[in-house]
C-alpha cells in the first residue's frame with residue numbers, strides 16, 4: 414500500500430529474463446547475485462528471492478547488517494559479506510550462517526585470536542583496486558594456513574577496477590590473480606572475479622563463479638539481450654498557466670516565458686531526485702518536458718507546452734528515458750541513480766499480468782491506515 418504519487422516500478426519479468434541471460438553467459442559457472450545496498454535500491458528480499466529461484470548459489474551483500482536482515486526475512490541461501498566484518502562481530506556471522514571476507518593479514522590474525530571457529534571464509538585478493546584485500550601472496554598463504562584448521566576456507570576472489578571493455582589493466586589483474594591462485598594451491602570451492610561487465614566482456618579459465626549486480630537490472634555494458642527493469646514515476650499534483658518572467662522555486666533561478674504551463678510533481682531530493690536534476694528531461698503523455706527551478710526536498714516543477722490534468726503520470730526514467738542517459742547527463746553512473754532512490758519511495762513489483770507486490774518501508778506491516 415502507498416498513498417504518495419511517486420513510486421519506483423520493478424519489472425519482474427525482465428528481472429527473470431536478465432537472470433536467465435546472465436546464467437546462460439556464465440556457462441555453468443556459479444552465480445553470486447550481488448544484492449548489496451538493498452539490491453541497488455531495487456529491494457534485496459525481492460531480488461534475492463528471484464535470484465535464488467533461478468538457482469543463484471550465493472548472495473553478496475556489503476555488511477553483516479544487510480546479511481542478517483535477509484536472514485530475518487527468511488532467506489536461507491548462502492550469503493557472503495563483501496566488505497570488512499569486525500572480529501568483534503564474528504559470533505553474529507556464525508549464528509546467522511553468514512560467510513565473511515578476510516580482507517588482510519591483520520584481519521586474519523584477529524579472527525584467529527577471537528577463538529571463534531567454524532566460520533565460512535572467502536579471501537579477498539587486491540589486484541589493483543587498492544581498496545581491501547591481500548597484496549602479498551606470502552601473507553595470504555600464511556593467513557590461509559593459520560585459519561584453515563578451524564574454519565572452512567571456501568573461496569577466494571578479486572575485483573576488477575574497469576571491466577567495461579577489453580583493456581590491459583583487466584588482463585594484468587587477471588594474470589596476477591591467476592598466479593596467486595597457482596601459488597596458494599588450496600582446493601577452494603569458489604574462485605570468483607568477474608562482475609557484470611566482465612561476465613559479458615571476458616572469458617577466464619580460472620574462476621568457477623561470478624558476481625553479478627547491475628546486469629540483473631539490464632544495465633551492463635555490451636549486452637543487448639538484457640532488458641531494463643527499473644522505472645521511476647510520479648504524477649502531476651498541481652498545474653497552472655503562468656505569465657512572463659515569473660520565478661519558479663527557491664532563489665528564483667528560472668524565469669517563465671509567456672503561456673507556459675507549470676506543473677508540480679511530488680518528488681524531490683529526499684526521494685533521490687538530487688538537485689542536479691534541475692534542467693533534466695522527464696516524459697509526460699508523449700511529450701518531453703524540463704524540470705525547471707531548484708528541486709525542493711519533496712517537490713519540483715516542470716514546464717509544459719500544454720495543459721495536463723492532475724494525476725497525469727510523469728516518467729523520471731524508464732521506457733522513454735533510459736537510466737544510462739540520465740546518468741550520463743548528471744555525470745554519474747546508473748548505480749548511483751538507483752541506490753539514491755530513498756526508502757520513502759514505494760517499490761511496485763510488476764509482471765505483465767499485474768502487480769505482484771508493493772513494498773513501502775513507511776507503512777508495511779502497519780494495518781491501521783486503510
Ligand SMILES: Cc1ncc(COP(=O)(O)O)c(C=O)c1O
Pocket residue numbers: 447495572607608609610624625626627628
Ligand atoms: C566486490 C564486488 N563484486 C561485485 C560487484 C557487482 O558489480 P556489478 O554491479 O558491476 O555487477 C560489486 C559492486 O560494486 C562489488 O563491489
